[in-house]
Amino acid sequence: MSGQLTVVGLGPGPSEWITPAADATISTADVVLGYESYLARLSPRRGQIFEASDNREELTRARRALELASSGKRVVIVSGGDPGVFAMAAAVFESVDNAPELANEIDIRVEPGVTAVLAAAARIGAPLGNDFCVISLSDNLKPWAMIEKRLRLAAEADFVIALYNPASKARPDQIQEAFRVLQTVRAPQTIVAFARAVGRTDESIEITTLADASKALCDMRTVVLIGSPSTRAVHGSDGRTWVYTPRFVRDA
Template sequence: MSDEAVGGWLKVVGLGPGDDALITPEVSAALAEATDVVGYVPYVERVAPRPGLTRHGSDNREEIRRAEQALQLAATGHRVVVVSSGDPGVFAMAAALFEALEAGEPAWRSLDIQVLPGISAMLAASARLGAPLGHDFCCINLSDNLKPWALIEKRLRLAAEADFAMAFYNPRSRARPEGFEHTLEVLREACGPQRLIVFARAVATPEETLRVTTLGEAQPEMADMRTLVIVGSSQTRLIQRHAESAESAERQSTPWVYTPRSVSGADA
């Protein structure tokens, strides 16, 4: 490795779902020491500009080129932070970074690389709702950009048979709106129309909306790419909130959603 690389490092970090109060001190410290921030444009824009910091925003679906750029910068002595929304390890930049590392220059394997976790959209949405993921669950990326629909459908059916609660990322894009319609059809058949489903959109941002309904009432249009969808297990329950304070009244219409910790022997 050249002398230029001395002092260079690369940290793949999670900015959490939107609210700065959900960014860990570890990530804030990394951003304060960085010379370069690399990521999808709207995430890079969440990092305030300052002298000595170069922000490299790139388009969606440019993950591998972005990862290569970050590795190259670190290899030439830059202190590079790759930003993801939520957690970098859940359908975000960490996997792309390691794909680029494995396929790229051997010298990159000597770089000082760290992944710093963040509050995932899944955990933030779960917290807002109560505890829908309080028992066993699975997490599926519904985008069929990177895998065939047949595999998604197979996983949905097996997850329903396992009676997992399910968290879904990237449920519905304008380019392929029919995928989420199919998902709802598969789940209605496998779980029945009374099963709870939650649409948590833009959690921890000013545009946050929460909608709790059933598979029978759910419409594909309730989801977009900013929506985290959670489908309950057979055990998931509601508790109506009786809000009295002004602050909590805003949330009055949304019941708590939680999955109890226990399953009795008869349910196995």
């Protein structure tokens, strides 16, 4: 092998959520590439080079990493959360698919991380206790009509639904469009949870219902969880609320 390229997940926020394996991989890299806000979470070791780029330059970043690895360097690309969930691992393999010669004699690996939906679920209780699906509301890389179709079919199939990228400055209203689609299938009392900036100092958790979900605020750092028909809320004596989805499904 002439070099090594590893795609690493940093988890959703705090440093203690970076796995030991991911930390060890980063520590031995010659070059670390990533979106600037992710690199800001790390401190370069002696002799390391950090290369930051914009969050819409995934394919350019992946190609650059492959070229560096081809020159014999140990290269790491960092992603938030898990690198295989709406993140850089797919961009790396898309680059290889488009130009297989870029991967000649490179040892390519993916080092998993804690993805945002798992961190959000842990804060809330056990909403993913039964079958669930994850859908990104970003229509930068797929048409909105497909997103609406997936939302409707997932709701009809009684999945717990986790929404990534629910709102941004460029897409402030799509989360409301998503709720309108879900309201045609799911009952108004369906539990909805908003988990924002989980693991960070400005973390916030809001548990509401589908009928009132449009009143909640969310942004790109929010994961929205829509319960299945069997998802339940449990209220503790201290006023805390947990959300869980039973492991069993009764016959229809």
